[in-house]
Amino acid sequence: MTTGPLDARELEAAVTHPGAGAICTFTGIVRDNSRGQSVTHLDYEAFAEMAVPQMRKIGDDIKSRWPGARVAMAHRTGHLEIGEASVVVCVSAPHREEAIAACRWGIDTLKESVPIWKKEHAADGTFWIEGHEAKPAG
Amino acid sequence: MAVAIALRVRFFARLREQAGTETVAIQVAPGSTLADVYDVLRQxxxxxxxxxxxxxxxxxxxxAAWTAPVSDDDEVAFIPPVSGGC
Structure with missing residues (x-):
């Protein structure tokens, strides 16, 4: 968890090893539109004391579901501009099938379970995104 | 037996804005559940x-489930549906 820019190459370096034949990296990027509206920027808020253990648990679950996998993940909080990376999930594994499957499971599980929230600053107002819903922010 | 249970409560995201604060200290009756704590806070x-x-x-x-009991010195948090990632 960091308020500074994310570096996917740094996470890849953390999972690379001689037995890893594949590294799959997912990078989530701030998009300039949402719900048909233009978006100017985002703010992410986290419950860090709970989010970090949840992210570690996702890493541990990946390592038990895909033996031989190594995982690194990072999420940014605070103010993010269009085009900046909000999240990176990086998995190395002996072969590409496991690396791709584990990486996908990792980002999907992070989105469902890690207490982090996105506040969207859009042309039609400011909204908290809650799951698939956008609710007006105060 | 304690006459009241002291809790630290934290709010996040939209709930934090609605509450107008990030943290509150409250006391609830012994035997209270998470649901009871939320009801007290809504008042x-x-x-x-x-x-x-x-x-x-x-x-x-x-x-934790809404039916989960709280204990003295617990840190309770109320959390909207999450939206991390991208």
């Missing part, structure tokens, strides 16, 4: 989300 902060199905509770940084 103090009427703007808090009234639909409890849109809120999850956590006790000491772990998600």
């Amino acid at each position: 103090r902060h009427p703007a808090l989300e009234s639909d409890r199905t849109a809120v999850r509770g956590a006790i000491n940084q772990e998600f």
Whole structure:
């Protein structure tokens, strides 16, 4: 968890090893539109004391579901501009099938379970995104 | 037996804005559940989300059921549906 820019190459370096034949990296990027509206920027808020253990648990679950996998993940909080990376999930594994499957499971599980929230600053107002819903922010 | 249970409560994201504060210290009756704590807080902060199905509770940084009992010195958190990632 960091308020500074994310570096996917740094996470890849953390999972690379001689037995890893594949590294799959997912990078989530701030998009300039949402719900048909233009978006100017985002703010992410986290419950860090709970989010970090949840992210570690996702890493541990990946390592038990895909033996031989190594995982690194990072999420940014605070103010993010269009085009900046909000999240990176990086998995190395002996072969590409496991690396791709584990990486996908990792980002999907992070989105469902890690207490982090996105506040969207859009042309039609400011909204908290809650799951698939956008609710007006105060 | 304690006459009251002292809790530290944290709010996040939209719930934090509704409550107008990040943390509150409250006392609740012994035997209170997470649901009871939320009801007490809604009386103090009427703007808090009234639909409890849109809120999850956590006790000491772990998600917990609404029926879970709280204990003295617990850190309780109320959490809207999450939206990390991208």
